[in-house]
């Protein structure tokens with residue numbers, strides 16, 4: 319293969335929302351940019367496919383009303399949004415029965431409801447003490463970073479089985495970690511702070527799952543990429559980054575890019591697969607090694623119609639520990655087809671992913687038929703994505719940190735290394751872990767580089 323020699327002010331590695339936004343803002347500031355993307359598509363952990371005229375989001379899909387940066391970018395590139403369907407009753411399955419309910423609170427024992435409310439309030443109160451820009455500076459950071467979310471959940475069990483299962487699943491779903499003792503309690507408090515309140519993370523209305531993108535999140539990423547024109551090079555996995563005095567040489571399969579700066583907008587652990595010269599310091603390698611994302615499988619079932627709606631159901635359901643732990647209506651805005659998004663998280667995803675595909679599908683359709691009736695058994699399309707096995711993502715939805723890492727290495731997350739800068743949702747403060755966080759991280763890194771470029775001493779040495 320011939321290697322294309324390219325020169326640019328900035329080389330961006332990764333065409334997820336972080337890399338695409340960084341490139342866009344840098345271009346707008348007058349910088350020449352090249353974006354090297356390993357896959358044959360842009361969007362990274364967002365990925366939309368069309369099936370029977372229905373846009374299916376295999377990865378990130380929803381926006382919360384607080385995701386201002388994402389709404390602004392959508393407006394700039396002319397992408398429109400619509401609200402997730404929530405009318406009708408939601409379902410909670412457990413204890414051998416199906417509970418139908420409206421609003422946020424399922425019909426479990428009033429004591430369990432009060433206890434969940436109290437626990438969430440305590441978490442929000444502690445989270446407010448965590449500075450979103452620097453969680454390691456919280457007054458109690460050392461204490462909160464010394465134990466895991468798993469231990470905290472064990473110490474705060476809800477005194478009703480279904481209530482406890484539901485709450486534990488909801489928290490497990492945030493990180494999708496196979497073992498919740500691998501997640502620092504400080505990481506949970508930081509995540510809550512980054513999204514305002516824990517309820518915002520769990521909710522559809524007013525929360526993280528309120529809004530969908532017309533045409534899907536992948537179409538949104540595609541629109542940003544189109545405006546970057548030839549700057550985006552697909553199927554160009556970056557293998558090396560060599561810093562040489564006043565420039566950096568970035569080597570990918572098909573290109574060698576000489577640039578003033580490089581932005582690595584890729585999941586943290588994938589940095590370890592790049593050969594750095596000079597090598598990354600040991601502390602940073604330790605941080606990257608521990609920043610691993612979890613197991614989450616998202617399946618989309620497409621039907622001719624959103625049949626559950628006429629049965630008075632919203633499509634929202636939960637059954638902790640089952641092959642479909644959560645479902646949400648992900649149908650197109652006009653309801654011309656029905657789409658149910660179904661999720662498993664952490665150890666449950668890992669367990670079901672180990673079965674063969676026909677067995678998984680059969681089990682999933684069985685539980686959905688039990689919940690929504692026999693029509694659920696015959697989708698016209700079924701698409702599943704096990705994100706842990708996606709080589710250019712290595713997990714879902716975002717990397718979590720085990721106890722002891724935030725306080726020892728947290729400051730390195732966004733710290734440049736010579737001419738190497740980092741972006742990506744894992745480097746975000748506000749909206750950490752979400753598409754909005756990825757966009758904000760791209761904007762932050764572009765500003766960093768524009769400011770540095772204005773420093774003449776740096777651009778000439």
Ligand SMILES: Cc1cc2nc3c(=O)[nH]c(=O)nc-3n(C[C@H](O)[C@H](O)[C@H](O)COP(=O)(O)OP(=O)(O)OC[C@H]3O[C@@H](n4cnc5c(N)ncnc54)[C@H](O)[C@@H]3O)c2cc1C
Nearest residue numbers: 332334335336356362363378379380556710742743752753
């Ligand atoms: C199943 C699922 C559901 C989710 N749900 C939501 C949701 O509803 N709402 C929400 O806001 N967020 C959601 N998220 C999270 C959201 O998708 C991510 O936070 C966001 O897309 C991350 O963007 P990013 O640019 O930081 O990283 P990525 O999207 O991972 O982009 C990184 C890019 O770098 C490329 N790359 C990696 N290594 C190299 C290399 N060596 N050389 C070149 N390119 C490389 C990758 O191919 C990728 O395209 C979800 C994620 C998943 C997987």
